[in-house]
Amino acid sequence: MKGQLRIGDVVLDTPVVLGPMAGVTDLPFRLLCKEKGCGLTYTEMVSAKAIFYKNRNTGPLMEVSEQEGPVALQLFGSDPEIVSAMAAQVQDGPYAWIDINMGCPVPKVVNNGEGSALMKDPKLTGELLTALVKRVKKPVTVKIRKGFDDTHVNAVEIAKIAESCGVAAVAVHGRTREQFYSGKADWNVIRQVKEAVKIPVIGNGDIFTPEDAKAMMEQTGCDGVMIARGARGNPWIFSRTIRYLETGELLPGPGRRELKDMILRHGRLQVQYKGEYAGIREMRKHLAWYTAGLPRSSALRNEVNQVESWEQFQSLVEERI
Secondary structure, X not given: OOOOEEXXXXXXXXXXXXXXXXXXXOHHHHHHHHHOOOOOEEOOOEEHHHHHOOOOOHHXXXXXXXXXXXXXXXXXXXXXXXXXXXXXXXXXXXXXOEEEEEOOOOHHHHOOOOHXXXXXXXXXXXXXXXXXXXXXXXXXXXXXXXXXXXXXXXXXXXXXXXXXXOOXXXXXXXXXXXXXXXXXXXXXXHHHHHHHOOOOEXXXXXXXXXXXXXXXXXXXXXXXXXXXXXXOOOOHXXXXXXXXXXXXXXXXXXXXXXXXXXXXXXXXHHHHHHHHHHHHHHHHHHHHHHHOOOOOHHHHHHHHOOOXXXXXXXXXXXXXX
């Protein structure tokens, strides 16, 4: 159950990776997950059009630290010319590979024909991936969903198209776009994709514990597992999952002091990279995730929303957790 994962010419030490999440997988959070053994991280998704138009907001999204490698850059877009040209333009950056997002369910992305909307157009998908593979020297990967809705379950078809275009690996989230993140992920569709293609398949959806990761690998035969929402407020899931897959040993979760130290380290990194104002505001949602299920956590969430300085944040964490 242990072992490396090879994607093109990139070899990951472990097949357990962090999934890309908008508003979550920024540089500070990726660093913490990497320190806990995560095999690969992804940037938040970056619009190819935004790079093309030199939108100033894309710079911070694409920033990568030397300490966090390997990291994949995730792009989204639907114009084969723009997406492939922008991927070629940025590929020499510190990225292991370029990933194309075909899973985002957010209306403003989907209504633009991007993200999971691409799954409704296999022809355009083929043109986009062909253009990308032709222009990018690094491996190209793709993240897809089960399908757009229950009447269009076509993950296998899209994965076969991706493989035929020269894509190096496919990550499959076992939900349709219509489901967003509700209901249960269909791991069966991940197994079907794995059986249909020869390239590595990374399974994604409903991995919240080390046992979930092992069960997914056993049930689907996937080559790697992608943990996304299960990592929010829980970077330890990587070290615990890797140990469990390798040895069968289930390590305990963090104690109270370890939890405090992680929250404070996360806060310091946010302030360091984004400044005190933005960094502290960013930590409000992370604190809610870190403390979910703890006694008085709802009161704590209310309190952190009043916090504006690093000193206030530090005091709140030390005194209330």
